[in-house]
Amino acid sequence: MKNFLIFSLLVFAIHSTCAQHAMASISGRVVSEDGKVMADTYVYLENTSYYVETNEIGKYRLQVPVGNYTLISVSMGFVKETFAISLYENQEIIHDFVMVADKNMILDEVRLQGKSKIQKVRETAYNVVALDAKGHYNTTTDLSSLLEKASGVKVRSTGGVGSDASISLNGFTGKHVKVFIDGVPMSGLGSAFQINNIALNIADRIEVYKGVVPIELGSDALGGAINIITNQNSNTYLDASYSYGSFNTHKSNINLGYTAASGFTSRLNVFQNYSDNSYKVKTNLLDLETNSYSKEEHWFKRFHDRYRNETAIAKVGIVNKTWADKFLFGVTIGQENADIQNANLMKIVYGGKERESSSVIPSFEYNKANLFTQGLKLSIMANYSQVRNKNRDTLARQYNWLGDYRNKTSKGEGQYSLGKFENNNGTIISNLSYRINPKHHFALNNTFSAFERKSSDAVANSETSSEADNFKRANSKNVLGASYTVAPYRQWNTSLFGKYYSVNVTGPIDISNTTTPEYEEGSRSFNSSGYGLATSYLFRNELQLKVSFEKTYRLPTTNELFGDEVLETGDASLKAEHSQNINFNMSYNYSFNQNHSLYADVGFIYRNIQDYIRRQIEQRYGGAFYTNHGQVQNVGVDIETRYYYKDNFSAGANLTYQNIRNMERYSSTGQEVIYFKDRMPNVPYFFGNLDADYNIKKLWGEGNSLSIGYASQYIHEFFRQWESEGAANSKKIIPTQWSHDISLTYSIKNGTYNISLEAKNITNEMLFDNYSLQKPGRSFAVKLRYFINNNSNN
Template identity: 55%
Template sequence: MRIQHLYIICVLLFTCCVQQIGMAQQQHHKKQLVQGIVLDHLRKPLEGATVFIENSPIYAVTDSKGSFKLYLKEGKHSLSCSFVGFTKQVIEIEVSAQTPSISFNLVLDKSTSLDEVEVSAKSLLQNVKESAYNVVAIDAQQMANTTADLADVLETASGVKIRRTGGVGSNASISLNGFSGRHVKIFMDGMPMQGFGSAFQINNIPVNLAERIEIYKGVVPIELGADALGGAINIVTNNKPQTNVDASYSYGSFNTHKSNVNVNYTGKSGFTFRLNAFQNYSDNNYKVKTYLLNLDTGVYSDEPQWFKRFHDRYHNETVIAKVGFVNKSWADLFLIGGTLGNEDNQVQNSALMKIAFGGVERNAKTRMATMQYRKKNVFIKHLDITANANYSSVKNNSLDTLARQYNWAGDYKTKSSSGEAAYTLSEFNNTSSTARFNAVYNPSKKHHFSLNNTWSKFVRNSDNATEVLDNTSSSASLDKISIKNVLGAAYNYRPNDIWNVSAFGKYYYVDVTGPVNVNGNDDPNHASYELYSTNYNVEGYGATASYLLAKDLQLKGSYEKTYRLPSQNELFGDELIEAGDASLKAEHSNNINANITYQRTFAKKHDFFITTGFIYRNTQDYIRRVIEERYGGAYYTNHGKVKTIGFDAELQYVFNKRLVIGGNATYQSVTNREKYTTNNTIALNYEDRMPNVPYLFGNGQVSYQLLNVFHNKKNRLQFQYNLNYTHEFFRYWESYGSSNSKITIPTQLSHDFSATLSLKNGMYNISLETQNFTNELLYDNYSLQKPGRSFAIKLRYYFIKTN
């Protein structure tokens, strides 16, 4: 059965089943209906009061009319009612078929100040922000009603720039603190995502799957087991024991369809089941402005023209199912699960916009098994452990067999040799295994010890070695194996709420076997590969500190000597456009971070949040992705020394929790510090900024929320405006070429707008949005163009029952 059919069946089956469970659960094992009303001291209905059975988990919350309903077994019960600021009231009742309506009349609690009752507690987001690490925590659920994917959410944070190669489903790489692509590690619930497969990545995962996103700038906690220079992204999903259904569908420009269903069920016994399913489809037939190739003469037009993309369809679907238990004596959380994913992707162009394809395709099928275990107070008090493991098999197919050359008008001519890019009909399988163990010991509030070990193995096999008939794929039959292990230990000392410090050490081990192009990567038509093997180990260390100058003012600082091990794509390529190099060295860097944050509430209606940060990176053996200008391919190389100095700032103002005005700006200068060439002469590009890296960009946001829409307190209407700015930057080395031949990515300014209507406290939602509504010409990696003006509508249903 194809994955599309399985996706639809799973969504329909589990949506129906869990909705029935959620709706019928109150009727299971309950005999008689008990209903009533709760009134305050002025005899007015009291909304939000809790009515419950003493020494029992059975409860109900009153609605806007003060009414409540409970299903209880026949017999005597102690029925209680409580509300903040009022004295608790208990009524003895006897439930039978003729139980009369119950009425609670609550009286004021004189020991409580009733001018204002304020309940405060630190949220998970706040706890993350107050840690010693320079971390930004984004509440992903605030964007749950939009058509955003996880990449869109990340771009709202300061210091973060998402680089896309096109429309829906296109490759999305993260630029953080001047480091981009694989310099930044991405995790989901603490597990590396590198083996998850292309059908399950930040460019296609809907925002509804995440609860929050943690962005670590600089030092990364050892709990993540990361080898990262520029920082790390940790996507945290919803692991709360609750029953809910979150279903949505959206339709937008360029025939774009997105749907998503999240189903969670947790019973009183602790049994839990979770299903996440989503799909994305788009023709991506937006217009681009580029040069037309004359197929007869091989000459490009002098001026760019507008063309409609004709070979860029994208389709993916993914189903994730987990089953297990929570809150048991032997485990706080134990889940086993499986992921099935499918991705079909037409490739419209190479890494350069001039070259258009009409028959190049790739697809991938992901199969992954997962395990999660978490337990507090193991063996001794205050010793907590977490263990995660996954195994994935991703079968990839690359198709490039047409003996044609296309231009952007869709015209083509027949060639003497087959293949538009690399002539391949290859099928290869990526298998990834990852195991992560984390132990935390807190003997007191002042001391915190942690130990983490993350092991991973990647293997690529060519199941169908239909050799490419030129040399670009002659490495297909050679072994490709990468083994990594990162061991970390840390100690945190927190004598009080004013300051805390943390010190840590990491031990990295890597073992690589793979092909190396002995002729170099400059000319892919004359490649010759040999098998290469190496293994090595390195050590890193660092420290972080946090200090509260005042209640609302916090300082943070960190230093780290860290390593970043080459990724699987950098080592082995992608078997189509990118070439790998198994001999790449690990990057290493000395990093310094400093951050100051001010957060204050005035007159109980005005909230201010200001943060600014400084970064410094001195990197050796920097791994750079190089575009081969003639053929449009790409390869990786150890560039040498690179220095990064950057600043970022974020400001947000909230009035009465209804009006939000905010923005962020980032400046990051990533410069070449490799002074001499191989001929021992001073390099022309010495102290140039690294090419194709934005150095000045920012975002702005204004949102306003209308309450009591249609005269109903449970309805709200929200309007939001976003501004995105990227300053001009060089596509290639700024010192190369004449002033007329230097190519830049121009300054870009785009605007987005959305309106969302939420009914019945967010149970029913409808959103209308437009992106780039001024239809600006937007570029990204090496002049690759992103879509112009687009519109979308999204319908979302959300049902929740907390257990």
């Protein structure tokens, strides 16, 4: 209630101020001379602080005091357009701009759009990188593969299609890095809608925040954040694709939208994934008679790893009205079915264990710029997810990698399970911002989320549940943030911000002082605050320096608190992590001869974390659990460089080094540990990427093109466990990995028809991300895509 009053008072105060002036409005649309809509074009009144950017269909609207003005529209690569107007009280003027290409600045469309996005990123004080997804729509690249093109980012998966995936950003992995979709946390959306299975064509771009995260995301992230921006296109369009690949992998996607002149809009995105994941792995073989594992590793084909999921996302509503830029209701429906081939240790194999889930997620979105007065913007997003899970482990068998088994006296290959559980999660995100003029900007954000897990099948659960399993599991948290951004000069801007965290957790807590757990239901609350700043200075439009500092908290996630009911065990007594973070970034962007562009970026990071939440693997059964480790420190650097030649050729490379070490000298019993100042185990510390693309225009016809792509990834060897433990010849190491991918894409009629051929891991390297969990070897795929877009229906 207090947060709502703050928002209401601010809106009332601003509205009362603007009501004292006689106002008028100007609106219209900006298109190019060939009729294409022009988004992100600046429209402003000369010699005033009133300005706006056009939306995704080229529309703009300004509310200004009465008077005589010159209205101006500007966009990179086009001649500036002007229009003289006289405004009277309550008058509404409509004026459309037709932009003419600047003959002295000829750039093709793709390069022009890319440059504009890079420029917008550079002008922010936050260390953020924007990855354009549209250039990969014709390939079988998924969201996780695209993310790895950013320096400092490593996506760690546990296997093939549909396997669990976690993001490592600047040395912090898993739950330390928050993932959002259009500013909404993805943690409560269910396993059928995550980065490991979402179709890439749903995304317009991906924003990677390294370090400080803007308050608009309402985040308690520690190592950074990933924000997937979906296609906000309000045009009428159809995008359909299908791909087939190795291991009987099928992926399909249909993405369509319709917007009428009245402002009514509807969007539908349906995607599907299926794979047998029948690739070969190299691991130890269990002798079922002696119950011992072979010393040597052998090759085996995965025989119980089928995965499929289907998801549909529908939205309907109104856009581009005086009372709302966007007013949408939506629903996401998804289902998933997955065999579980192995535990968190590859040698422990299953033959009948599986999981399934279904999700229903209604949502609401409201957005209005220039609410009551110029510069005031309000956005509200809300969703409620109901995710039903069923985990089945009933066979009284023990399997080995040959598919043979022996009978057991007890049910369950791992832990006997037949129960059904329901995860309910609600989220409300409110953003209110006021740009007084181009130099001063205020913002408020409030993000509230609530989670509850409960049994949905008491009869089935009664067979396998303990008393602790019936305890309530609930978690609610609220993050309130405020920021002030000042830009005294075009080259310099600074953001100051503060956050207030509140959390309440109810769940089973182990009260035993022995190795035998004893649980009771308990509740606890946590409140704290954080703060920070981010500043940026641009030298001669080419060299930019960014510095940021933050004191922040990361609240435990629901999986860390309560587990996943499959292979992970939670701990409801986990403490929140807290950290002091410093980032320094230097970037250089230079174009010469109108044909060549060079971009380079160097970033330095420092993190000092207390109560670090560490994921560990239990060695006997291969389960995972979470603990508060203590103090962890990270000092790292990432480097990225990229070169462009017209729209014909591009090449880039990035390297990341991160020195994340244990700074906890003593154990919980007070004894000094031998791994003090060791690198944190099972975390890559030196890795990089290399990629290149060559485009041939007008091949076999006007509007046709051929693209040839190459990508490579390098990961240096790292320890699976503490490097100071064990004899030198017995230390477990994840070896150095270097993989190579190639692709070939042919587009016809300006991208209406497309076909792509791809080969991944062409040298068939053994690839690992987590412990001994091997990823697929060499694979091939073909993708067909059809795309039409009508951007002149409004």
